[in-house]
Amino acid sequence: MRRRIYCLVVLFVLLLGALAARLAVIQFLEGPKYRFLAESQSRATLSGISTRGTIYDRNNRPLTDVTESFFFLIGERKMNEDAENLLRMMEARFIGSDEKYRIYSISVPDREGFKKLCRDYGALAIKSRQRYSENQPAAHIIGYVNGANEPGVCGIEKDFDSVLSAGQRTITVKNDGQGYIIPGTGIRVEGAGREWGVLTTLDLDIQNMAEKALSDQGQSGAVVITHIPSGEILASASTPGYNPYRIDEYISGDGSELLNKATSCMYPSESLFQVVVAAAALENKVISAETSFACNGSLEIAGLRLKCPLGRHEEIQFCDAMAMPCHTVWALVSDKTGVRSILETAQVFGFAEEAVDLLSGQAKGNLPQPEEVLGAGIVSLSSGRGHISITPMQAARMTRIIASEGWDSPLSVIRGTLEGVKGATLLPKPQGRQVISSETARAIGKMMRKAAEITGDDSLAVAGIGSGKWFTGYLPADDPLYGITVLLEEAGAGEKTAAALFYEMARNLYR
Template sequence: MKKRVRIVFILSIVVLAGLCGRLYYIQVMCHEELEKGAQGQYAIQIRSEDARGTIYDRNLVRLTDSCSSYYYLLNKKDCTVKMETLISQIGGQIAGTKGDNYVVYKAQKFDRYVNEKLVNDFGAYVFCGSSRYDENQIAAHLIGYLNDSDSTGVSGLEKMFQDRLASSPAVVSMMGNGIGEPIKGIGITEQGTGDKVNPSALVTTVDANLQKKVEEILNDNDVSGAVVVLQVKTGQVMAMASSPVFDPNHLDSYLTSENGELINKAIQGLYPPGSVFKIVVAAAALESGSITMDDTFDCKGKVTINGVDLICEEKQDGHGTLDLGQAFAKSCNCYFAQLGKKTGSENIIEMARRMGLGKTTIAGFPDEEAGSFPDESEREYSGLSNLSIGQGSLLVTPIQIAKMTNIIANKGIDHNLSVIMSQQNEEDAGQRVLTEATATEVGEMMERVMVEGTAAGSQTHVTAAGKTGSAEAGGGNNETVHGWFTGYFPAENPEYTVTVIAENGKTGSSSALPVFEEIVNYLY
């Protein structure tokens, strides 16, 4: 008997140990697999019609999908006229479906009364998710916007990377019961690939904090125009702002506007460069050997080139005898008209092309303007003096001027500009487009501008190099003068290039330079 009891006891221990082991295996070893299986059995996946890859700044701060939207999941049998009237009160639009039974509405606006009616009277399941654009969306012109009818990209990065952004693997899902109905109170989640940044996302070169600050500076200074900030050593666009801005959530209000809110002036705005073009003329003269830094011309307040009279706007009674450095710092038109004639328009245009003018700057970026040069007959004769001071039919974009300036900051090296982070643009060694000696001499003249020239007395926390410009545009009663400033800092070891265009700004020193100063002092 004792032997039998002992055997039964041992067998019981073995069976109990087996059960415990099996229980441990199920609950611990297979926990995640079984949980996923259970959830997969009851998960209701909603096919999203407007899901897109997220656009990030360089530090993985969300530039899109960072704010809240409200979703209402309703059974189609409950979608009456009264229900649709309630949805319309909050601007709701169809955002997705679940099979043949459910429809999802998305709204930016939350109304407590409407919300309660939809829940209590129509059995709506409500959840909060991310919205594509913020109410105060930054970098709107760079990001672009979507077509309301089919959610395809119309401009900016949304258009440039339409296929990639539209391939987002994210789906919206909600826990359901055994017959596939939503369970109230469980909630809805957005499921992706599990990666921090999924393959459909974009990581831009923009710094969100800098971008926001630049937009604030433009607004605070009441400047209509554009700003481009580049990282000198890489050519990466750190900020690209255009003013006035637009709200991508309310595009209809801009379709008939004459204020140009939807135009990205940084890449689409075409302006005469005015005196900032003297950077090109000086580089062409030095590089071609047409002149040395010590060669002089006389400024008597007026000069005649090829039968065309040109007035020195900076000093109408004349600067007297100037060398190149003095003329550049004082932005003397008479000197540069004579310099242009000696250098020749072919050398000037060739240098302009080498420094990025006359062509787009960001490969593949949609709707970027290339600008234009005066035709050969114009620049050889009556238009030569205008070309020498950046006037006439010569047209550029702000981002082209930023690229030109960045070449001087890099001692003659051209880095291709980029708006998307990649290993290629981080390691780009650049291409030499003018000699280091020429770039150094032009850079030193740009430093003189800040000390003794048209930007003397500027209030920056660090040394800077730059060039002011005033550009006449239009004609007759519609003539206006735009203000330019382009430069880089710190002067001795450049980190940032900043270009500013202030429409109707009269002079660069009075309208564009203050914007440059605020950006410099924000970064230093």
């Protein structure tokens, strides 16, 4: 009997020791793992609040994630008609939902509304920043995402999605066994500790100026402002603009708001094509800047009679041709130069390729085949009509070639990236090359200077060309710093012309 009791005691002690050992292992060795699992099961991830990397301008000012906003989490079981009316009065924007909660964003402070949401509907408030502003600068260049942390759909958001999404962080809150958030337990932000983002060449002040000036015209169009020495884009504006939070509304319509008129839409080049014709003629030494032309008021080419709006007038030298609306001079020069030489020069100016480096969604322009503009077609070619169409960004690139004395490289809008522990990585500049001689470029620059003196404010040292819907040029004419290209789809006579808008922005840049 005693032996049995002794055996039971020994067995009990052994079991107790094993239990103690197991508890010690759980407590000291496996404890952190179980605590992590328990805590993970009691935490919920909040979706709908943007945590992507930031996009910056050239002075490291944020273009995204600027507007402070309050995000409210409201339980589905507490939502009713009164709550929805209150949110509507507060101009709350619905972000997303799951089985337990709805998330709303409110950017305009309303203290009484905030109190009522928290008191009557148990709302939980999180202060953060909206991905986009209601009047988002450079919206067409930045692009947008489908949801707060979804992949980019277009623009920089798409082209640099891998960088911007690498900076995403996870926002979690503690919940109870039923999945409801426990008030007062705090919010945890997990993820990238170092900053991720994209550095652009845009200047926020110039971008805002360009967008306001273009918007004030009340019509569709585009403005591009470049830094001539570097080829960097300082501003790119397109109207109509769009609110990144109303994409579904635009898609259900004609979607014109989503078109980037600066890079994706093509227009007849009209008088801007005179730059190409002049370059082809001068480069091939068909004429010189001093060559004189007599106009009898009309000209017949291949059976087509072309009338000059000036009628019969005195001889003019080619160096003055851009400053005078004499169509016959340009038709004669085009006929002497030849279709193939002109079209080859247009390609040299980048009229058949994307104008901007590292930016998707660009149109390449359109040039006719030589056989399409033979004979009488040379008249249409000389005036930049017919089968010739370009984007405003291509016109801006052409303008920079003249201002840079024949040097060309793709325009750029991206300076570099921020990649966590690596920090800032600046991208190499696009490769450049001499595409026309400096002598030819200087001669055309002088022609544009004379044209600008006739067109607008001669107190500004500007070189430019255009009429009606187009105007492109650079300033100061003697030491170019800025290039400005304007396209207005419905421009006519009067104040709302592309030239008037060009000079308005030129004066603003001079200040």
